[in-house]
Amino acid sequence: MKAFIKAWKGVCGAKVGATLVVPQGKTFLLNTLEFEGPCRAKRIHFQLGGTLIAPETTSWGNGGDWINFRSVDNLILDGGGKIDGRGSNWWEPCKKTSTFALKFHNCNGLRLKGLTHLDSPKRHIAINGCKDVVVSDLLIKAPEDSPNTDGIDISDSSKVLIQDSTIKTGDDCVAINGGSSFINVIGVNCGPGHGISIGSLGDGGAYDTVEEVHVKNCRLSNTQNGVRIKTFQGASGYARKISFEHIFFNNVDNPIIINQFYQDKGKLRSYGLFGKATAIKVSDVTYSDIRGTSASDRAINLNCDDTVGCTNIVMKNIAIKASAEAPKIYGFCNNAHGTALHVNPKVACLSQRPWMI
Numbered sequence: 112m113k114a115f116i117k118a119w120k121g122v123c124g125a126k127v128g129a130t131l132v133v134p135q136g137k138t139f140l141l142n143t144l145e146f147e148g149p150c151r152a153k154r155i156h157f158q159l160g161g162t163l164i165a166p167e168t169t170s171w172g173n174g175g176d177w178i179n180f181r182s183v184d185n186l187i188l189d190g191g192g193k194i195d196g197r198g199s200n201w202w203e204p205c206k207k208t209s210t211f212a213l214k215f216h217n218c219n220g221l222r223l224k225g226l227t228h229l230d231s232p233k234r235h236i237a238i239n240g241c242k243d244v245v246v247s248d249l250l251i252k253a254p255e256d257s258p259n260t261d262g263i264d265i266s267d268s269s270k271v272l273i274q275d276s277t278i279k280t281g282d283d284c285v286a287i288n289g290g291s292s293f294i295n296v297i298g299v300n301c302g303p304g305h306g307i308s309i310g311s312l313g314d315g316g317a318y319d320t321v322e323e324v325h326v327k328n329c330r331l332s333n334t335q336n337g338v339r340i341k342t343f344q345g346a347s348g349y350a351r352k353i354s355f356e357h358i359f360f361n362n363v364d365n366p367i368i369i370n371q372f373y374q375d376k377g378k379l380r381s382y383g384l385f386g387k388a389t390a391i392k393v394s395d396v397t398y399s400d401i402r403g404t405s406a407s408d409r410a411i412n413l414n415c416d417d418t419v420g421c422t423n424i425v426m427k428n429i430a431i432k433a434s435a436e437a438p439k440i441y442g443f444c445n446n447a448h449g450t451a452l453h454v455n456p457k458v459a460c461l462s463q464r465p466w467m468i
Contacts, residue, residue, distance in 0.1 A: 112142060123150035123183075133192060135160035142166060143175055148183035148218075155183060159192035159226060165212070167197050176211040176237070185220040198232035202257045211237040211264075215244075224248050234261040235280065241268045249276040255303040257281035262304070269293050276300070283308045284334075289319030289348070296326045306336035306363070309353065311373050313346020313391050321350045330359045333406075337366035338398075341373040342391040344416070349392045360403030362434045367401070369393060369424075369447070371416040390416035396449075397425040404434035411442035411458050424449030426461060 122129035129152045133139065141163050165177050177196065180186060196212040212231035215221055221244045228235045228251045235251050238244055246263065253260040262278035265271055267290035277300040278284035284301035287294050287309045301307055307326055312319040319342075331337050338355045360366045371390055393415065410431045415421035424447050432455075433440045442458035451461040 112144065115139075115141070115144060119146050122152060122155050123148060125152040128152055128154040128156065130156040130158055132158045133161045133163070133190070135192070137161035138164060140164050140166065141178065143177055143179075145179045145181060146183060147181045150183055154185040155187070157186065157188045158190040159188065159194075160190045162193040162195060164195045165197050165232070167200055176214040177232075178212065179214045179216070180218050182217045184218065186218055187222045187224075189222070189224040189226065191225050193227045193229060195229045196231035196235070198230045198253065198257065198260070201232035209233065211235070213237070214239065216240050219243055221245070227252070229253070230257070231260050233259045234264050234282075236263045238263065238265045238268050238271060240266075242270050244268065244271040246271070246273045247275050249278075251276070251278045251280060253280045255279075255281055261286050264288060265291050265294060267291065271295070272297070274298050278304065280304045286310070287321060287324055288312070289317065289321060291321050291324070293323045294325070297328055299329045300332075301329060302332035302334040302361075302363075304334050306331055306334045306339050306365075308336065308339045308341060309350055310339075310341040311343060312341070312350060313343040313348065316343075316345045317348075319346060319348040319391060322352045324353045325356070326354070326358070327356045330361070331363050332361040333363070335364050336368055337363045338368075339365070340369045340393060340396070342371045342393070343373055344371070345389055346391050347389050349394065351392070351394045353395065354397040354399065355401065356397070356399045358401045358403075360401070360405065360431065362404055362406045362436065364405070364407040365412060366403065366405050366410050366431055367398060367429075368412045368414070369396070369421055370412070370414050371419075371421070372414060390419040392419050393421040395423045396421070398429060399427050401429045402431070404432050405440050406434050406436040408437050408440055409443050410437075410440040410456055413444040413447035413458065413460070415444070415446045417446055420446035420448060422448050424461060426450070426454045426458065427452040429454045431455060
């Protein structure tokens with residue numbers, strides 16, 4: 112622990128770029144640790160070749176995070192090593208906490224590549240308040256029944272690229288939360304888990320915005336959801352300019368879903384009339400070239416707010432078939448408006464436009 116703190120002070124204070132090396136074949140037990148900037152060094156290379164393991168006790172959490180990088184610009188974290196959260200003691204009984212195993216806050220120009228992330232107590236990786244981020248070639252794994260073990264959570268960030276990674280967890284593979292824009296998710300293999308999600312947005316009646324999110328060339332297998340937009344009632348803001356393109360589903364529950372009546376099972380509540388009066392506006396969402404099999408009978412579910420609704424929903428070239436677990440599938444919609452071309456199963460509320468390109 113002291114060795115890491117001393118080494119960090121050295122690289123952070125260097126006049127030019129500097130490298131911190133965790134050797135291959137070495138394992139280090141770390142308590143909660145913060146690598147804090149801003150740094151004098153213009154670029155820092157954190158080369159993790161070995162393994163970092165968390166304490167097995169749950170006492171270190173208390174709402175905090177395990178490994179935290181704060182205000183460190185132009186950070187490169189790679190090296191082929193492992194970050195092992197040893198989270199099994201947190202999962203049963205389910206300990207209520209928002210702990211992340213690895214968090215980046217206000218780290219612009221971040222490059223995270225080639226690491227293995229295992230068994231986080233809760234969420235694996237957080238990207239918060241960051242710009243110009245590339246995350247690639249990660250393997251993130253936790254048991255399917257491990258609660259709230261999201262793969263990558265993005266919030267209040269822009270120009271983020273997640274690519275060429277495999278994520279197998281007990282919750283969202285990727286979750287894109289409020290304040291995020293220009294997010295690209297490309298070439299991600301997801302499953303098991305809860306799919307690739309925008310949201311949840313608007314918790315507690317908050318004003319949340321998400322725009323310019325593009326999910327492309329992703330494969331989802333045996334997940335509880337496919338590509339999902341989820342918002343709470345009684346909130347305000349928008350989720351817009353979103354696309355899901357070249358997506359393949361294998362035995363996925365709820366392959367395509369917009370849920371504007373989302374409720375977190377851990378904090379169920381009633382919004383009453385207030386919930387009916389306001390909602391986050393979902394618009395300009397395109398689904399294109401999406402194929403595969405659904406494990407649930409409702410393969411397409413556009414469940415939009417009764418008052419605000421969803422507008423300019425475009426679906427084209429969608430071919431979802433029933434898996435063995437769902438002998439018959441159908442599309443459902445509530446107050447969703449837009450167009451459809453070559454969509455199976457059909458979604459009645461979207462206009463059929465045979466001349467669409």
